[in-house]
Structure formats: C-alpha cells, structure tokens
Amino acid sequence: QLNTQISQLEGKKDKLLELSIANAITIQEFKKRNNRFNEQIADMQEQMISLQKLEENGSAASVDLSAIEKALWQELSFQDTISTEVVAAILDHVVVCEGSTKQKIDLELYLRLGRTASVTFSRERLAFWNTSSSRCAPQDAGCAR
Numbered sequence: 001q002l003n004t005q006i007s008q009l010e011g012k013k014d015k016l017l018e019l020s021i022a023n024a025i026t027i028q029e030f031k032k033r034n035n036r037f038n039e040q041i042a043d044m045q046e047q048m049i050s051l052q053k054l055e056e057n058g059s060a061a062s063v064d065l066s067a068i069e070k071a072l073w074q075e076l077s078f079q080d081t082i083s084t085e086v087v088a089a090i091l092d093h094v095v096v097c098e099g100s101t102k103q104k105i106d107l108e109l110y111l112r113l114g115r116t117a118s119v120t121f122s123r124e125r126l127a128f129w130n131t132s133s134s135r136c137a138p139q140d141a142g143c144a145r
Helices: 002-021 027-077 084-090
Strands: 091-096 104-111 116-122 126-129
Touching: 002 027, 084 091
Parallel strands: none
Antiparallel strands: 091 104, 104 116, 116 126
16 A cells, blocks of 8 residues: 555656646645655655564564463473472362372372373372372362362
C-alpha cells in the first residue's frame, strides 16, 4: 500500500514538473509543492523501513521460541540442579506417607496443576515414580503433613 502511495506521489511530481515547464505555475510554487511531495515520500519510506524491521523482529521471535522451549525442558529435567524457584512454581504441597523411615522416605507430591506424583528418597539412591497415587490421598490415610 505504501508503495502504491509513493508511486502516486511520483506521478503528481511528474505532473507538477509538466506544469512548471508549461509556465502554468511559478518556480516558487513548483519548489514548494515538490518539497512537500518529497517529504511525504521520505515519510512513507521510513514507515516501510519500520515495518520491515518489525517483520524481521517477529520472525526472530519465532526462531527464539524453540530456544525457549529447549531451555524450559532443560530446567524442568532437574539434571544439573534443582531450582527452588521452579519447584515453588509447580509444587503445591508434600505429604510424608506412613511407613517412612530414616533410611527411606515415601512422599506424595501435590502439583499446582492438580496432579500427584509419588517419590521415594533412599539413603542409597533416589527413585522417582510419576504415578497418580491415591494411597495417601485421604486426609486420614496415615500420612504426616
């Protein structure tokens, strides 16, 4: 659309030149109108450049989306470290289940998304179970809060 408007202004400039050559307008009037057309064309060209930059930034943002997704999965894998901020964002509360000892602790993790996960901490190793558990779901199931 801007290209069309620029072409129309160029056409008006050509007609203005023809009027000047035919002595239909003064040189002063020609310069005044020609300068106004040139300013309008320059403004439109700047708008086109701004729009092109916005389009480039938009495509760059979509490219960064895959990098963001990769970083998010890496953060949620908890392979390197466990981020307390991430845990606080996804964890609602934890319940220690009956039968836990100093050597082995059974936990029910209640996530903010409404799901639960069973986790067992052991002095020898750490084991995770991503199952929906109901063994500690009732309030009086023998789990300590």
